[in-house]
Amino acid sequence: MFKRRTLLKSTFSLFLVLEFFVASALPAIALFGGGFSIPSASQMAAELENRYHLNLGSIRDQGEGFNVAGNKALAPEVSLFFSPSDPKPGEKLSAKAFPIYFSNPEETLYYSWYLKRKGCDLENNVGSDNLCDVDEDGDITVEDWKIVAARILAQNGYDKADANYSTNTNDNDGYVAKYGGDNKTNVPNHCYIHDTESGTNYEFVESLSDSNFGCADKTAVCVAEQISVALEEQGGVQGFNPSGTGEYYISGYPTCSSDISSCSIGVLRCADSLSSIATFTAPAGTTCSIISEADANPYCFHFFPNSSGNTPGNGSFGTGEEDFWGTNPEDPSTADNGNKDEANIVGLGSSTFTWNYDSGDQVGVAVEGTSMIPTKHDDSSYMIMWAFPKKDCSARDLAEDIGSYAKGVLGYTVYIPAIKVKDADLDSPLNKCIAYLNNDGEEVDKNLINPTEGGQATKLEVGVTATPDNPVNDETSDKGGDVVVVQASVNNAQHNVTDMLFDWKVEISKDINFNDKLDITAKLRSEGLLGNTKGNALDTLRLKLDIPSSLGGGNNLSDYLNSSGSGYLRFKIAVVENFSGGAIRKGTSDVIVKFTSTGKKISAYKAETALISGVRKATLSGATLICNDDALDRAACRVIKNEIIGLRIDSSGLLNFHWTVNGAPFVCSKKVSGDCSDTQQNNVNFIPVAGSPGDTYTVTVTANDVNTGNALTLSRTFGVVTPAVTLESLDRNIVWPKLLGQYRDITGKVAACPGGLCNDYSTSMFEAFPDSTLGFRATFIPGFLGDISQREWMVDGEAVVESGPREISFTAGKPVGGIYNIALAAEVRQSDETRRALLDIWGISPFDSPEINFSATNQVQLQEPGLVQGPESGPRRYLAAIVSYIPASVMFTFRIFLSAVLALFALGLLYTFLEEQRVRAFVESFSRKNE
């Protein structure tokens, strides 16, 4: 900016010099040579332009910018930042001011803080005991707000109750404030206010009454076309031709030069006020007169907190002022920040203001300093100005009169824009920049800031989704209902979900409007169908739809289902985002899920086949019901490859059936089965299991209720598994699984774990006593394979005939330590009819449906009855443990050697006994006894 201005000045000076030369013939000849001639200025300029490649357009642009460059000057500004940004009541809150566009250092600026406590709105005549009226003048004014802040700054936690103000002490804590900052010494003081609209800087003067623009008792202003300001064209507005009924604004103030008034922007008008609804009239004439500097009497002031008899910054800070401000009369720096008490009162370098925040507090600061804008005075002065945090302080807010005064500078008459505030505001002209009472007695806040501003007050945007679309509830003990997953998302949160509180509720109703609803959250939790419903980061909720028929409290599930067995679940979520200051943001949302709870189910059959017109087709006639024996199969029916699964639902009260498999329509026609129809789908269907182990088929049938027309949707899942078989003991008292060891139950949920120790039993190793009858049963997966499989039992490699369906029994004739190896080899092969049907109906080749072989083996170890006992205790427990760790080879070798030693010992004993002398002595002794 300065470079550009310097360039403009240089260019302008160059033109002046050139004009001087071209106005003189001799210099011109000397300059240009050639014959004697007097070129015109335009010719010279043209020559210069050509010679120096100056472009007229560019010069014109520069000139136009130069004309209004004075209005583009950067006026001081200040920004406030709060820490913490989300304060809670009672917490220390610091406001940090960042001033810019001041020419002096930050620490030399005066920071006049003001704190408006909650409830301390501007009010007159509040009485003598109002706590907000800290200066006790009977009114709550901006001064009270400034005094509150100044006391906090000066005291810095000091308790004035500890002070003794009765004794007149002099702790030398006075401070003389300097206009424009602490470093401004011997510099002329000129205080200005920056008009943010026009960009004009007005100097504060005491009088502008002698200026005359023909406006009598009105204010002469410049008016331009704009919006928001209505123009009254009564009286004839000469020279001003607004288009239609447009609106206008005050673009500035006229100047008076050589008794002629002029406006840089717009036209001269007389305004009855400087407000946005001013009425403009034409001036009486075009002539004007202007006041001199001496009559205008410019002045400067501070924005310090002021109170009668307690004027800060005057260098006098006696005991009375110490008492008023609450500082320590015996400590020159009560705040212990290096500043004297009076310097703290005026806010010297106090860029940070810390106080105990309370909800509703508003704060601000006016920073006084010297701007970087030079004055037009013929001295070293720069404009002394104030910066406000919202930059919401216009000259017209303060002015009683705005104009200019004339001053002779270096032989020229310079017109300096000036402002005269109302007489009532002379003591504190800028208080209206903070707040004021309008004509209706309402407070108008200008530069007050709420520390919690910044968007925290907006509502959280919460979204909720739920899957699946049509879940099915299972009222039975099978607990095969769907799992509904509800996911909440917050779009505009400032924190992570871990810092947000989620509170879920689940309601049930028979209608989607939830006119008759029931909160079943607690019931679901008590049934174990629902996890935690309240907590941080709980953005996902999973509900197992196994809602029982009784909802507790005399409520039944059927009461909240419509006639078709459908109901609605509403998942309501309330999200709270907490801020460390105690502030919260909330958001709520919900999602409604329609579910079905009905006794109707899709029954699964192992389909039979029938030969019809030479084509093998599927039929449910004589088909075996499958997947109905245990809860697992009822929830997810396990089938094997190349089965034909027949499906049927109870058709009573239903019509318009629509079957899908894995979301794709699946039609059963006469080509598939005689049970089906070519005209419309009915309650029967057949699916060929052509997938591989691991694949799943989700069969869904939708039908309409005959009475209500509502859709009923039922689903069932089929999983293709590899056939398997396990061998189980018929009687665990006779053949029991081998105890492998124990493990500690750390969950505490296993009931059969006394003392927290759970027994770990083998599934393939069993134990029994000799001579007992060992019985085993084969359990097939899927269960219906037990009826169709071909089985071959082997015990120690020898075939054994089944003693019952899928069972064998035999006597354990081996001695203790004997081992029986029991094996079952099974083969499953689809019948030829089924394979033919797969081929005829769905084109599945018989080569794709070979037999499937699988097997299972168990081992039974015969135990010594006396050795079968529980865990050892005492020293035997440790000995047993030691023995168990000795390698078997060592133990075996030890036993063999022990046997050898025993044999040698016995033989040695016998050999010794049979010694001839001993035998003879024994015989003789025996003979003597007999004699």
Add this chain to the structure above:
Amino acid sequence: MLETLSKNRRFVVTGLLVFFSLFFMGFFSESDRLSPVFQGLIVSVVFFLVIPLLYSKMVLRESLKNLGLQRGSFKAGVLIAIASVVFALAIVITLALAFPQFRAQYALPALVETSFVWFVLYELVLVSFMVILYEVFFRGLVVLLWLRDCGLWAVFIQAGLFFSFAYLSQDISWAVVPLLIFCPLAGFIAYRSGSLWYSFAASWTFLFLTDIFFLVFR
């Protein structure tokens, strides 16, 4: 009665030991927790080698020379050993030519048949080890220590014991035919030489040449 037993207590007690050892070996029940090979090895070492040695030294308190661990008659030992090996080889070759299943069933471990190093180790270590066990028990304990007083009958009795042992253990096959063939010959060598070393050398040589014969001519 007692006096008779006392007079023959060495014969009686040694006989009990022989029969106990054979009985234990024959009816020893294998454990499924250990390798059968390992178990057989341990039992064989204990009852065919350790017990005879300990019995001789600790119970009879006799010199191990009586067990055949001596130089013995070198001349008789060598000559009879050579003759026995030749004779036994002739029988083996004859049988091998007459019975193809002999050639087929006399199988060596595949690793031994395919690897010369393993063949050498097999012959020097395993065959030698097994021969020592048989020589100590059947020739040393039975022929020299127990039945010495029976004269040449001792040779046949020990051969009978060996045959019976093989029969009762249901281990008679073409693979043990060379052992059966050389059993009486080894007993004769030990009987005539009074030493186990010649019968051991003859047995090992015979088995070694038999293995080579089958490896070469099968």
